[in-house]
Amino acid sequence: METSSNQNNLIEYGFKRALITFTCILCALLEIVDTTIVNVALNDMKGSLGATLTDVAWVITAYAIANVIIIPMTSWLSQQFGRRNYFAASIIIFTVSSFLCGNATNIWELVAFRFLQGMGGGALLVTAQTILTETYPAEKRSMAQAIYGMGVIVGPTLGPPLGGYLVDNFSWPYIFYINVPLGILATIMTIYLVKSPSYGQKQSAKEVDWWGMLFLIMFIGSLQFVLEHGQQDDWFEDPTIVLLSVLSFLGLFFFVWRELTYAKPIVNLRVLKDKNLQIGTVMSFILGFGLFGSTFIIPIYTQSILGWTATDAGMLLIPSSIMTGLMMPFIGKMIQSGVPQKYMVALGLCIFFGYSLFMYSIITNDTGSEHMFWPLIIRGIGLGLLFVPVMTLSLSTLSGKSIGEGASFTGMSRQLGGSFGIALITTFISRDSQHHRVDLIAHIDPSRFEVQQRIEGLQASFIGKGFSANEALAKAHQLIEGSVMKQATILSYMDVFLYLGVLFLVCVPFVLFIKQGKNKVDASNLH
Known part of the structure; x- marks a missing residue:
């Protein structure tokens, strides 16, 4: 009471x-x-x-x-x-x-x-x-x-x-x-x-879970470094990445053991016994993966492939965010009216799949902002349907200090989901574009008349600019290589959108299996 x-x-x-x-x-x-x-x-x-x-x-x-x-x-x-x-x-x-x-x-x-x-x-x-x-x-x-x-x-x-x-x-x-x-x-x-x-008596310095704090820093700090620097340091080919991966695993193991056995843990893992919070934590991870992943890839595509400025690339995403913002109050009302959160989350996942498929189909080396407007509006609707129901579902059956503890888990999960998403996407783009490059080069047959004509045309153009015949030929080959690499990168961006969409679609059946009690948040759950 x-x-x-x-x-x-x-x-x-x-x-x-x-x-x-x-x-x-x-x-x-x-x-x-x-x-x-x-x-x-x-x-x-x-x-x-x-x-x-x-x-x-x-x-x-x-x-x-x-x-x-x-x-x-x-x-x-x-x-x-x-x-x-x-x-x-x-x-x-x-x-x-x-x-x-x-x-x-x-x-x-x-x-x-x-x-x-x-x-x-x-x-x-x-x-x-x-x-x-x-x-x-x-x-x-x-x-x-x-x-x-x-x-x-x-x-x-x-x-x-x-x-x-x-x-x-x-x-x-x-x-x-x-x-x-x-x-x-x-x-x-x-x-x-x-x-x-007021949550009762504070802990003295002797009671503070210093070991729990140390293991948490070891686990999360090492993991975040690995995710941020893994791709540029060639992942497990780099001894630092290997060492920090081992430290992260050991940190996680000892952190879980310490928090479950210590009387006054710094992070109360027992709050995860709440079924809604368990689901919310997993969904927050997926939400972070999709939100930060798609926010990360669009500016890279528009700047590196389409040649946009950073400001223009950032402005492109604003209508999507405005759409999400406009939807928020309506989604809040729908939940208050008793619409089950799991159906809204499932619909949001399906809409996000539709957005990913839409982007997959329109990405080229000259796609304009007008082509991306409606897919990004769809993205805004999907994120709106995902975010509020997931957050409400996560904290709906918690009370007192458990609310703060639950919010910590969903916040950390969303942040780590974003880090995992960006790390996986950058690694995938780097490696997938190399595969596409090999496939594309295999189709450039030097004996074909069109290919010879293209190389001769480029060579003549460079000779006209004062280069020798050999230099002009090397420049022509460089230009074709650049064109192939650009096309390979575009194909890898297309793959990213496709796989992101599939990830969201795969989650739909799991969401529909959630056993939800009452549709409205029950005030008695808060006592």
């Missing part, structure tokens, strides 16, 4: 709830936009800081590693320091480190400050979701998840165009400086508006 009354004390109404909702979405957007905004600024950072491409990639890696380490610990840290204090401290860490990132004088300073920024940012997502869930009464929780979902879905898409605009019109430090005024506003609103639930 104490948990029940504590829960009821956290529920807000009217204008104050609207302000808390705004604060939570602002914080979620700050964190998510920062995961993608730096992508378009890497070249400028490389030039001004005198760094190599490998060095500058650490700007993304450091933030991602810090994110996935802190997310599982967020619920425990909230309980230790109080939700409001921890949330406010995380915003302050994020804001101060953003300012320090903008003032970095060399690449390793920037990487260190990005890691610190990720430690603050990782807490924002999960804590914002937990605060929103507790602020709304049980029957309106689907609407709370819909509002939160708008931030999570729109965030990754806003990053590239916003980053492109700031880099093109100002300079790369401004992608960090923009966080400072927003962070100050979010801190003030958090201190004045957010309440902290």
